[in-house]
Amino acid sequence: MNTTVVTGLPSEAEATLAKESGRQLSLYLSSKEDAQLIRVIDQAGEHEAVQIPTAAYRLLIDILAQMAQGNSVSLIPVHAELTTQEAADMLNVSRPYLVKLLDAGDIPFHKVGTHRRVRYQDLVQYKNRNYTDRLKALEELSAQAQELNMGY
Template sequence: MDDTDLVLPRHALELLRNILTEMAQGNAVTLMPMHAEVTTQEAANLLNVSRPHLVKLLEEGVIPFTRVGTHRRIRFQDVMAYRAARATESEAALRALADQAQERDRGY
C-alpha cells in the first residue's frame, strides 16, 4: 500500500459522515441513484405508508409513475420529492399550531 493522499470533495466527505453516523446508530443505509425506479412496495416503505395508500396516490396523479407491463414503477427522485413536500407541509402545520398556542398563552 502506498502513501498517496486521497482528496475528496467537501460534499463527498459530508455524505460519508452522514452514512457512517446512520450506520453507527444501527440504521440501514441504501445508496440509490436519483434516476432509479422503485416498486410500489419500495416507495411505500420509503414514505412509511401502506402500499394501497401509495397506489391511491399514484392513481390520483399525486406522484407520477410508469407502467412496466402490469407493474407500476416510480422514479426514486419523485418519491423523495413527495416526501420532502410532505415534510415541509407538516413543519408548516406544526409551526402554525405552535404560533396559535403562543397567541393563546398556552406556553409552547
C-alpha cells in the same frame, strides 16, 4: 432496482470499527482536490494506490458515521425506479395507501406493463413537500395556541 443494501443493523464490533475507521479517513480528506488517493492492502500484504472521486470518499465517511451510530445504510441512485412496495417502504406507509397517492396525482409514476414505477427523485420531492406542509401546519397551530393563551 439498482441499489446496494447493507441488511441488518451493524453489530457493536462493526459500529466501533466504523467509528474509528471513519475518524481516521476523515483526517486525510482533502476538500481542495477533485480526487483522493488511497492505498489498498490485501491480506497478503500486496498494495495498490487507487484514486477515487472526493465525493465518493466523503460518501464513504458518511456511511461509516451512520454505521458507527448503529444505523443500517442503503444507497439508491438518484435516477432509480422503485416498485410500489419499495416506495411505500421508503415513506413508511402501506402499499395500498401509496397507490392512492399515485392515483390522486400526488406522486408521478409510470407503468411498465401493468406495474407502476416511481422515480426515486419524485418520491424524495413528495417527501420534502409533505414535510414542508406539515411544518407549516404545525407553525400555524402553534401561533393559534399562542393567540389563545393556551399555555404552550
